Amino acid sequence: MNGDELAAALAELEVPADRTEQDAFLLTLPGERRQRTLVWLILGRRDLLVESFVCRAPDENAEGVYRYLLQRNAKLRSVAYSIDAVGDIHLVGRLGRDTLTTAELDTVLGVLLQASDADFNPILERGFAGAIRREWAWRTSRGESVRNLAAFRHLVSVEPADG
Template identity: 50%
Template sequence: MSLDPAEVIRGVLADLDVAWEEPSPGTFVVTLPGERKLRTTCTLRVGAQAVGVHAFVVRRPDENHEAVYRFLLERNGRLRGVAFAVDHLGDIHLVGQLPRPAVTPEEIDHVLGAVLEAADSSFNRILELGFTSAIRREWAWRTARGESTANLEAFRRLRPAGIEGDPTAGDGPSPGRR
């Protein structure tokens, strides 16, 4: 007899050092802390046949869509349990399904780890590819105003020509936080 997937998920989440809630029976919203992406919100939803996994990664890229989607498709080939997907607006998500009989503490831990690793490790590259112009405009605007560019340091190679170091670069949040 297999365990109730919701009970398995509750048990795993109780043991992890992450914020989570169960807004309705069988629906779990988990906040996964990252390094490049400050947090990734992941929803686990127990269905009749499977546990659905969903996490928003980043809004629709402003530019260079082909390169962004190529990067995501190439990345999908190395993922297990989740895959990058694009919704009708072009926003980027991670999605997956775990068949109910396969729901074990190890698999729930794995899928949460896969979501966190995929979102966090891909975040800056997605921003570089899909938001280059916005990053350059932000760098120029902050420099012109004497504002800190500390959270742009991960994108230093994208700074506009002629803009040198930032005297306040040590201030502010870490790179790429969203």
């Protein structure tokens, strides 16, 4: 698959993409737990690199976060969790250019989006519980809404205020 064929496949799948270079595309996929997931598709000589930033390095419990990600890798197809030099979390995959089809691209993007979206809160719970508790306390002390933190209510030791 070349750059024009990849662009055509993305159009067929109705996936909005910005073609940043001849062989590089930036996609924005909508999510539920995460508002959006940005995905890079970069055609190399022999493969298509699929990469998406998931979360920055954990503030705490890095071992627990990375253990969770390694266990999740066993259930993923075509992409896997990885970390960069500073510990930031990414989903990465490489697919052969010669065998890449629109259907396979659709599957890979679906797996990536599902993993990124479904694993986002568990990653935050394991690696940012302290920050979530501090944010909850700060907002409730000021009478501000905690609606977008509702999924983490179980991490807060006090009964939450309505908001």
